[in-house]
Amino acid sequence: MINITLPDGSIREYETGATAIDVAKSISEGLARNVLAAKLNGKVIDAFRPIESDASLQLLTWNDDEGKETMWHSSAHILAEALEELYPGIKLGIGPPIENGFYYDVDAGDTVITEGDLVKIEKKMTELARQKNGFSRREISKAEAIAHYKEKNDEYKLDLLNGLEDGNITFYTQGNFTDLCRGPHIPNTSFIKAIKLLSLAGAYWRGDEKNKQLTRIYGITFPKAKELTAHLELLEEAKKRDHRKLGKELDLFTFSKKVGQGLPLWLPKGAMLRERLENFMKKAQLEAGYLPVITPHIGSKELYVTSGHYAKYGADSFQPITTPNDGEEFLLKPMNCPHHCEIYKSRPRSYKDLPIRFAEFGTVYRYEQSGELHGLTRVRGFTQDDAHLFCRPEQVEDEFKKVIELVLYVFKALKFEEFTAQISLRDKEDKEKYIGSDENWEKAEQAILNSVKGSGLKTVVEYGEAAFYGPKLDFMVKDALGRKWQLGTIQVDYNLPERFELEYVGSDDQRHRPVMIHRAPFGSLERFVAVLIEHCGGNFPLWLTPDQIAILPLSEKYNENCKEVLNLLNKYDIRGFVDDRNEKVGKKIRDAEVSKVPYMLIIGEKEIENGTLAVRKHGEGDIGTMKVEEFSALIKKEIEELV
Ligand SMILES: [Zn+2]
Numbered sequence: 001m002i003n004i005t006l007p008d009g010s011i012r013e014y015e016t017g018a019t020a021i022d023v024a025k026s027i028s029e030g031l032a033r034n035v036l037a038a039k040l041n042g043k044v045i046d047a048f049r050p051i052e053s054d055a056s057l058q059l060l061t062w063n064d065d066e067g068k069e070t071m072w073h074s075s076a077h078i079l080a081e082a083l084e085e086l087y088p089g090i091k092l093g094i095g096p097p098i099e100n101g102f103y104y105d106v107d108a109g110d111t112v113i114t115e116g117d118l119v120k121i122e123k124k125m126t127e128l129a130r131q132k133n134g135f136s137r138r139e140i141s142k143a144e145a146i147a148h149y150k151e152k153n154d155e156y157k158l159d160l161l162n163g164l165e166d167g168n169i170t171f172y173t174q175g176n177f178t179d180l181c182r183g184p185h186i187p188n189t190s191f192i193k194a195i196k197l198l199s200l201a202g203a204y205w206r207g208d209e210k211n212k213q214l215t216r217i218y219g220i221t222f223p224k225a226k227e228l229t230a231h232l233e234l235l236e237e238a239k240k241r242d243h244r245k246l247g248k249e250l251d252l253f254t255f256s257k258k259v260g261q262g263l264p265l266w267l268p269k270g271a272m273l274r275e276r277l278e279n280f281m282k283k284a285q286l287e288a289g290y291l292p293v294i295t296p297h298i299g300s301k302e303l304y305v306t307s308g309h310y311a312k313y314g315a316d317s318f319q320p321i322t323t324p325n326d327g328e329e330f331l332l333k334p335m336n337c338p339h340h341c342e343i344y345k346s347r348p349r350s351y352k353d354l355p356i357r358f359a360e361f362g363t364v365y366r367y368e369q370s371g372e373l374h375g376l377t378r379v380r381g382f383t384q385d386d387a388h389l390f391c392r393p394e395q396v397e398d399e400f401k402k403v404i405e406l407v408l409y410v411f412k413a414l415k416f417e418e419f420t421a422q423i424s425l426r427d428k429e430d431k432e433k434y435i436g437s438d439e440n441w442e443k444a445e446q447a448i449l450n451s452v453k454g455s456g457l458k459t460v461v462e463y464g465e466a467a468f469y470g471p472k473l474d475f476m477v478k479d480a481l482g483r484k485w486q487l488g489t490i491q492v493d494y495n496l497p498e499r500f501e502l503e504y505v506g507s508d509d510q511r512h513r514p515v516m517i518h519r520a521p522f523g524s525l526e527r528f529v530a531v532l533i534e535h536c537g538g539n540f541p542l543w544l545t546p547d548q549i550a551i552l553p554l555s556e557k558y559n560e561n562c563k564e565v566l567n568l569l570n571k572y573d574i575r576g577f578v579d580d581r582n583e584k585v586g587k588k589i590r591d592a593e594v595s596k597v598p599y600m601l602i603i604g605e606k607e608i609e610n611g612t613l614a615v616r617k618h619g620e621g622d623i624g625t626m627k628v629e630e631f632s633a634l635i636k637k638e639i640e641e642l643v
C-alpha cells in the first residue's frame, strides 16, 4: 500500500500502482471525469501513470495552467495524427503547447498546406478525438527509437533524438499515432470537445534561418464548445485592438522600409503621447530621489567587453562600427548599464553618498531576426525607462520597496488593475550557475521577499529563474482581454559592480563593493505603448490621450468662436482641436468617436449666447451643457483620480 498526501494535507491509502484517476475516483466520479493530469511530488505526470510509492499528489483539471497545457499538448498529437492520415509521409518537427493553444511544425514535402485546408484537418481531428482513444506511454531504447524514425525517414525526429540520452526516451501512442515525447498526456482524446485551427506560419527548423522552413500550424482546443466561442470572440476583439492597426488609425507611429525594419518612426501625436509618458515618469523619479543622466548611443567595444555583454550577445547582434583609425571599434548601445557604471566611477564615492540613483531614457539597439519583429513589441531600436541604483547591501530592501511603489503608481495611472509579481530566486543546488557570495544572495533574496510582503501584491516565487548575476522581480500584467504581458522588472546585480570594480569607502574607512539594482517600470516605451494601446483599445487615460477634446462648430459661421474657446481651454491645460471642416455635425461626431477623442464640445448659436458648451462623452453621448470653468474642473478631477 502507498500513502498519498493531497493538497489539503489529508493522507489517503491506496494500492501500490494506483493512478491519479483512481485517487480522483475515490473522491468523486465527477472529479475523475475532469482530471487531465496530476502533479506528483511537484512534477506533472499522466493521470494514468501508476504511482509506486508514498507521494504528494495534486489533481490537475482545466482550471489549472498545467491541466490546460497537458490538454493542448495532447491536441498537438491529435493534429499530427490527423495530418499523417491526410498527408501520408508527412514529416513532423515539434508540437508543443503555448500560452493559448498549441502548434505543430511539419514538412509536407511537395504538398503545400494552405489556410483552406485547415477546416478539413479540423474535421479529421474532431473525428479522431471522438474515438476516445487512450494515450499510452512506453519507455524505449534510443536505438529502437532511431530505427523507428529511420524507417519513417523523418530527419527532424532523428535530429531531436540526437540530443537525447538513452534511458530517458519515451513514446506516446493514441489511436494509430505514435510520437517521440516526454509527455504528459490526458487520459483519452474524448476530453477534447471543441477544436479550432487558427493559422499557418513558416518556421525554420530549430529557429535557425539556415535550416529548412517548415509549416507551423496553430490551433486551440477546449473541453466545452461554448469556451471556444468565447475565445474566438476574444480573438476578434484582440484583432480590433491590435496596436499595429490602432497605431495607424490614431496616427501614432509608422515604419518605413527605407529607414529599416524594426525601427519605429513616431508621428507627432505618438511622439507627444510618448513625451507625456516620459514627463510623467521623470516627475515621479525626481520626487523619488533619482538623478537624471544622459549617455551616447554608442560606446567603445571595450566597454562591452568589460561588462560581458560582448561575449554573451556580440556574435548575434549588430556588429562593431569601425572608424578610419586602426583598431578603433564602437558598438551600438545594447544596454545603458555599462555607461552608468562609468558615471558612478567618475569620482570616489563614500557610504554617505549611497544610494545613488541614475535615471535615463536610454535608447538601445538589439538585432532581432526579421521574422521575430512585430509592431512595437519586438523592434531593433527602443528606449528603456532605465535607471541604475547603486547601494550598500543593507539598503537593498528599502530601495526595492521604493521601486515597487513607483511601479504600482505607474500601473494605477495607466489603469492596469490586475498584475502578479514574479519573484525569481536562485536554485540553491546549482552553485555553478550564479556569481556572488551566498551571503549576499541570501540578503538580496530576503530583501525582495520582505519588500513584497507588505505591498499587498499577488506573488509567485520561481526557484532557479534568477539571472546569473542576481535575483529579480518581474511584473506580469493582465490586460483588459485577460492576456498576460511582462512589463516592469527590477533586478539585483552583483556582477557589474565586480566587473567595473565599483567601490565606495565605508564608515570603517575600507573599500566596499556597492550592489546595483536595474529597474525599468515601463520596460521599453515602445513595448509599453503597444501593450497600453491594446489594453485600453486606444482609449487612453485622459491625462495621456493625444486629443482630449474635439470642438465641433454647428456650422462654419461659428468656427472663429470655437477657436476662441479652444484658446481658453488651452489656458486650462486642456488640449484638442477645432473640427472646422465643411461637414455636417453628425459626421464630425462620428469621426471624433472613431478617433476616440474623449470629449466633444458642440457649439452653436445658443451656446455662444449663453457662454456654454454642449458636452458629449466618447462612448456615452450627451452629458449636458456647462460653462468652460465647469468643464475644465470636470477634466481636472478625472485626471487627478489617476495621477
Ligand atoms: Zn507529446
Ligand SMILES: [Zn+2]
Residues within 6 Å of the ligand: 335, 336, 337, 388, 518, 519
Ligand atoms: Zn541595466
